[in-house]
Amino acid sequence: MGKSIVITSGKGGVGKTTSSANIGTALALMGKRVCLVDLDIGLRNLDVILGLDNRIIFDIVDVVEGRAKLAQALVKDKRFDDQLYLLPAAQNTDKTALTEDQAKAIVDELKEEFDYVLIDCPAGIEQGFLNAVAGADAAIIVTTPEISAVRDADRVVGLLEKNPLKEESHLIINRIRGHMMADGEAMDVDEITHHLGLPLLGIVLDDDEVIATSNRGEPIVLESENPAGRCYRDIARRLEGETVPLMKIQQPKTGLWSKITHWFSRG
């Protein structure tokens, strides 16, 4: 019996779908059997990021309405030998095409077969959110170091606390720009974690390559050297219970001038 995790944020555009794709892929790389469920019905794009968009035959609404069996609708990612599957969202209807009970039934069925069922939640706190949360055992809240994203995350955490899931929610802070945090222009990691009162699952550095790779339909975790990819691999390892230290956000300056100031500041 696997575990279902919803990836949510409240605000749109903070990287829920990118995080779902990358964490899922990272877990698959670790040898886990993973199913990604796209619940952003009407605005699906998890399939695009995974590069599976032209293989979709049936979707989740087809399954619910009996036009297809669940197994028929699953899209297999051929890069990973039987490890990674996607249950795509429907594109020609909206969030109300699904009820919470139906969503939960599908997730429960997938949990029988997979180690991880990752549910990609749509933005907002309406029916789509309720559907996504219905079948989840745990939640990962994604935010960025922006006040608006943190506020919405706070709202979502509040909603989750009212109807608690089986396990505690965890936090991912996405799109971290080291220089802005160092300058005090953006909220720093400790500030956000403390504000939301959630255990930190990981941070993800901002990197142009994340956009570039997802445009090619290849999750960034497949780039072994990329720092953002490493962040996602670290997150996957923490989900598996490993203790992995947080990545350093900015390397200390080692130029001549900073050495001199450092020498003086010691005195």
Place this chain on the structure above:
Amino acid sequence: MQAVVLRGNQDGYQLVLDQAASFKEIQEALRELLDNLAADSNATSQISFDVLSNRRLLTAEQNKQLEQIFSDYDHFQIHKVIPDVITIKDAIHLKEQDNVHLATQTIRNGQTLELKGDVLYLGLINEGGRLLTTGNIYVLGSVFGILQAGYPSGEDKVVIGDLQHAQQVRIGEQISIVEADQPVEGSQTVAYVNDLHVLEYGQLSDLKTINPRIYHQMGG
């Protein structure tokens, strides 16, 4: 023991209703007693009675029936009915009003915690969170959201604590936008509504002049 006993003391006349008697017996005994009294006295001024109902709560209907009996006599009237007991509902209400509630939970964006009576708040209110209560609010926790004391209309209440980072402080119907009104830094700020119905900030050391009643209630 008779169903109704007349007593007099320095506070006036009292009619004590026997707890064990039925209401019907009480009605009969009362009528008899008032008959005798009316015959005996040649009073020309009004006499009011306190009715002590002991551990009996009279229903509205029973109260009306008592009034009915008294209305038959020109010079007699009920001052008030005083029972020794209250309902559990009233007792809880009293307790709620009188107690200082301890609240520790986090109030997040979009959430409202509504309480009754005074609140000692030890938790965290994030931006967009709201704490409402009918009484006063004493803050020891961190507040980045909205505090409302004296909800919905008690302007005699106060909010005490570090209010600097709150979004708004409201007392009764008065609202202060904290960023605009800039209360002084520190954990001893008192927000209150002044004689001109304007929400103002003062210091805890001035509470005696700001709101003597709360000051004395705290044992000052």
